[in-house]
Amino acid sequence: MLDTLMEVSPDLILVVDRRGVIRRVGPQVTPLLHYEPAELIGQPVEVLVPEATRAAHVALRTTRFAAEDEQRPMGRPLALRARRKDGRLVPVDISLRPWDGDGEPCVLAVIRDVSHLVAAQRSAEKHARDLKALNARLSDFAHVIAHDLKAPLRGMAYHVEWLRDELLSDASDDARLALDRLQVLTDRMASLIDGVLRFSRAGLGPVDPAEPIDIEALLAELATTLAVPKGFTINAAGEMPQVLAWKTGLGQVLTNLVVNAFTHHDRPAEGHVTLSVAPAGPFHRFTVTDDGPGVAPEDRKLIFELFETGGRDATAGHGTGVGLAIVAALVGRVGGGIEVEDAPGGGTCFHFTWPRDTEEECHG
Helix, strand or coil: CHHHHHHHCCCEEEEEECCCEEEEECCCHHHHHCCCHHHHCCCEHHHHCCHHHHHHHHHHHHHHCCCCCCCEECCCCCCEEEECCCCCEEEEEEEEEEECCCCCCEEEEEEEECHHHHHHHHHHHHHHHHHHHHHHHHHHHHHHHHHHHHHHHHHHHHHHHHHHHHHHHHCCHHHHHHHHHHHHHHHHHHHHHHHHHHHHHHHHCCCCCCEEEEHHHHHHHHHHHCCCCCCEEEEECCCCCEEEECHHHHHHHHHHHHHHHHHCCCCCCCEEEEEEEEEECCEEEEEEEECCCCCCHHHCCHHHCCCCCHHHHHHHCCCCCCHHHHHHHHHHHCCCCEEEEECCCCCEEEEEEEECCCCCCCCC
């Protein structure tokens, strides 16, 4: 039975006795280690061990030989090397199991070539390092560009104010209108530059450790600290849970969604925003609902792109197209998702998922 298994197994199988002598060798030894099976019969198993670790291997083998009656891995995954006939080392994974089929205690060693896994791991690690370096350069670039662009904007704003002071009542209506438009454009450009910086921080900044968050208290804090227009309300639908989460990121997501609802509302005198939270497997599902004009179906993916505000706002000049892009970036960073749909009775529902911490969460 063992002979058949050694023949058909894609992995190399060795039988080693308690003295560390190789008793049987599968044919896979030739493509893997460049030995013929007969060359290894009667040899100490250490001929296949890197020279630097042979002494330690002998001591470990002597101490632990057949000490366990079940299969066990040998060493850490992707950390072992086997020595080929030419002295080169091959990444392998090794499992050991006691066996007494030859009339004395032996060990079956199953040796698998993991060169492709090691190469894939190294490639992934290199890509991760390259991506981290690229993200750092992009962040630095965004800050430098923003700084360089803000300098002329400050100059423009200064000259606009100077012209206002100089012209005073002598300015024509057209001149005053031009100055007003210039001021609006200057302020908008400054907002766009600030948006670039906020967006870069959302995608690259640190994710802090999870901490307890009282969602109802967080919602009350938003209602107090945000410049909520008179006549607008922020309400909770049902009982709000206490969660363990990245507070800065979650707070910014909720802030941006609430501000988005007020900014793009079609009734300047009144409006309502409602938050609900429900469990969804390994996530919390947050829903932010408003009673505004809604989002056209063709704009529902577009609005999460940087500087995109959707068809209505693209012509009306509302917003900078940064807030929802930051929301999508933050939600994506923690492995969640976001979607938008019509609210029952009119308005918009933003649904986003946020991972639940592995610890048990309490509900207040």
